Amino acid sequence: MFDPYFLQQLAIGVSLGMIYALMAIGFTLIFGVLNVVNFAHGEVYTIGAFAGLMAITAFAPPLLVVLFIALAAGAFAGFGLERLAFRPFRRFSDEASLKSRAMREATLMSSLAMSIIAREAMELIFGSQFQSVDLAYLINKPIEIGPITIVNGDLIILGITLLMLAGLQWLLKKSPIGMSIRAVSNNALGAKYCGINTDRTIIFTFIIGSGMGALAGILVGLYYGAIFPAMGFTPGIKAFVAMVMGGLSSIPGAVVSAMILGLAESISTSFMPSVWSDMVAYAFLLATLIFFPQGLFGARRERV
Amino acid sequence: MKFSRRTLLALTVASVMLPAASQAADSIKIGYQLPLTGNTAQYGQNFKDAAEIALAKFNASGQIDVPVEIIYEDSRSDAKEGVTIARKFVDDDEIVGVLGDFTSTVSMAAAQVYKRSGMVQLSQTASHPDFAKISKWQFRNITTQNQEGAVNAQWMIDQGITKVAVIAEQTDWGQSVVKGFVDPFKELGGEVVYTEFFNRGLADFRSIITKIEEQKPEAVYTGFFYEDGAQFLKQVAQLNADIPVYSTSAAYNDKLIELAGEAAEGLKLTATFLPTRTDANVTEFVSEWKKGHDNAPGQFPAQAYDAVNIMLAAVAKAYPDVTRESLRDAVAATKDFPGVTGNTSFDENGEPLKELTKATVTGGVFVEVK
Numbered sequence: 001m002f003d004p005y006f007l008q009q010l011a012i013g014v015s016l017g018m019i020y021a022l023m024a025i026g027f028t029l030i031f032g033v034l035n036v037v038n039f040a041h042g043e044v045y046t047i048g049a050f051a052g053l054m055a056i057t058a059f060a061p062p063l064l065v066v067l068f069i070a071l072a073a074g075a076f077a078g079f080g081l082e083r084l085a086f087r088p089f090r091r092f093s094d095e096a097s098l099k100s101r102a103m104r105e106a107t108l109m110s111s112l113a114m115s116i117i118a119r120e121a122m123e124l125i126f127g128s129q130f131q132s133v134d135l136a137y138l139i140n141k142p143i144e145i146g147p148i149t150i151v152n153g154d155l156i157i158l159g160i161t162l163l164m165l166a167g168l169q170w171l172l173k174k175s176p177i178g179m180s181i182r183a184v185s186n187n188a189l190g191a192k193y194c195g196i197n198t199d200r201t202i203i204f205t206f207i208i209g210s211g212m213g214a215l216a217g218i219l220v221g222l223y224y225g226a227i228f229p230a231m232g233f234t235p236g237i238k239a240f241v242a243m244v245m246g247g248l249s250s251i252p253g254a255v256v257s258a259m260i261l262g263l264a265e266s267i268s269t270s271f272m273p274s275v276w277s278d279m280v281a282y283a284f285l286l287a288t289l290i291f292f293p294q295g296l297f298g299a300r301r302e303r304v
Numbered sequence: 305m306k307f308s309r310r311t312l313l314a315l316t317v318a319s320v321m322l323p324a325a326s327q328a329a330d331s332i333k334i335g336y337q338l339p340l341t342g343n344t345a346q347y348g349q350n351f352k353d354a355a356e357i358a359l360a361k362f363n364a365s366g367q368i369d370v371p372v373e374i375i376y377e378d379s380r381s382d383a384k385e386g387v388t389i390a391r392k393f394v395d396d397d398e399i400v401g402v403l404g405d406f407t408s409t410v411s412m413a414a415a416q417v418y419k420r421s422g423m424v425q426l427s428q429t430a431s432h433p434d435f436a437k438i439s440k441w442q443f444r445n446i447t448t449q450n451q452e453g454a455v456n457a458q459w460m461i462d463q464g465i466t467k468v469a470v471i472a473e474q475t476d477w478g479q480s481v482v483k484g485f486v487d488p489f490k491e492l493g494g495e496v497v498y499t500e501f502f503n504r505g506l507a508d509f510r511s512i513i514t515k516i517e518e519q520k521p522e523a524v525y526t527g528f529f530y531e532d533g534a535q536f537l538k539q540v541a542q543l544n545a546d547i548p549v550y551s552t553s554a555a556y557n558d559k560l561i562e563l564a565g566e567a568a569e570g571l572k573l574t575a576t577f578l579p580t581r582t583d584a585n586v587t588e589f590v591s592e593w594k595k596g597h598d599n600a601p602g603q604f605p606a607q608a609y610d611a612v613n614i615m616l617a618a619v620a621k622a623y624p625d626v627t628r629e630s631l632r633d634a635v636a637a638t639k640d641f642p643g644v645t646g647n648t649s650f651d652e653n654g655e656p657l658k659e660l661t662k663a664t665v666t667g668g669v670f671v672e673v674k
Contacts, residue, residue: 269511
């Protein structure tokens, strides 16, 4: 069972899962606070990748600086996104509007609209083909561990995912802004009545979540060496599936589910044609929804 | 004074009238339907540029006494638009032959009109197996996967490779790549140990590569376009899978080397056009092309250039009696036409019989393998 071939597939699965997890964290954070799916998260991811790429072509900074530039671009994109697509629907703060389903669905559509506008704009400016990336920046240098091969990008992505998870947990549990994020996500109206500035909290959530999304974009872009305007679509779907499987608002749940997805994909390729491996991932989603309607980690009361 | 003024007047009138008269009556018109707007516009634009180079050269050569004109119509890669243009072309009695369209779908839709009305149609790129079979009026200047697969199969056997894994994208084209290779390869005594299809745009090939390695083939034959190709090659290098990769002309693009870098080294493929070839006609075309473009021409513009030249040569052959019928017969009789994409003849179905060039990536460029 544990021959090198299987171990190699396992390693690939873990690295795929990590990539999905990276994206799912920011996605889940924003959902947790607003209870609305942010369809533009995939485009924030792409914007992060393009911002990093432009920095690389313009003045070739060290990798760490590239990552911070992507982070900043993502934070800025998140701020703008909140302003354009989400804020206008929160201008009525009475209880009926806050609980209104129509209001939430309108927000969903406006984020979808923003995502289409952003993607088409990038296609107009850059063209829809793969952009050329300076090969020296790619994080795909092989590292041999016994019989299996991983790349340095796997380690970098693992490190950053763990750092993001831990940092987020610290932020949410210890810092004042994190506590207000948790308060708003539990009960927006209650938080408001207690004197928490919900608007500011939501903006912060967007900045943090989108920054993480953009960071994921540049990391995955450099991992595969593939940066193009539609790159956010597939990981966006996978992050969405991971979020639903994990119970919608649980970040650790989303990360665990992302790992399950990655492993399912790589291992299923061993047993069936690769065109079907997506089906396995979605079968997991279906099974989760049937047997754990709350998601794998959604039963707990604590949100985010 | 009076006399000279009258002469002057007569001369002026004559000089204005004469070229106009000859243009109206005696120029030979050819239609070219191609996408000039829409999401495949970049290809159509390149075809037009290549056609202009070919046409200017032909008209300057003075092979026939009258100029040839090409009338471009924008089909936007839309089948309905393609049919409308085809009707317009057949209704225009002055048009004797048609070039295009770009995609198989549009070309085949328009082909029905040309079939009914009897107008020769020569597409530079329509590669669907059924296109050239529609009627005796259809011709193409692109090789099919059956031809490329056979050349690759022979190439591998010559290199002593008998165990091969095959992967291709999950499309009609991908299926034709696999079929076109596997049949001749088995006939030559080769063994295909593993076949796999993948969705176009797959980001991660590592699971597939690991599975290929498990089967221990001596080479991989691949049906992908350059973007998927670059991803695949990078990940093969990343997993240290030391397997020679063979591919088709679809992967032939300088962008592949740009995207994959050193991982592209050693890739072997068949192609019909290499801008680095030193044949006189290739260097002439490349230098003309570079006057208007930053990069060397790719395979598609080269195919358009040859298609236009084949048509023009047929016009010259049929001249002075250029009708739709005589032009069709002249195109069909094309034999060993020395184009930039190799020597071209047509078989009875209008399929081009071309010699394919074998190429490999060495030192960051495609070079010909003799």
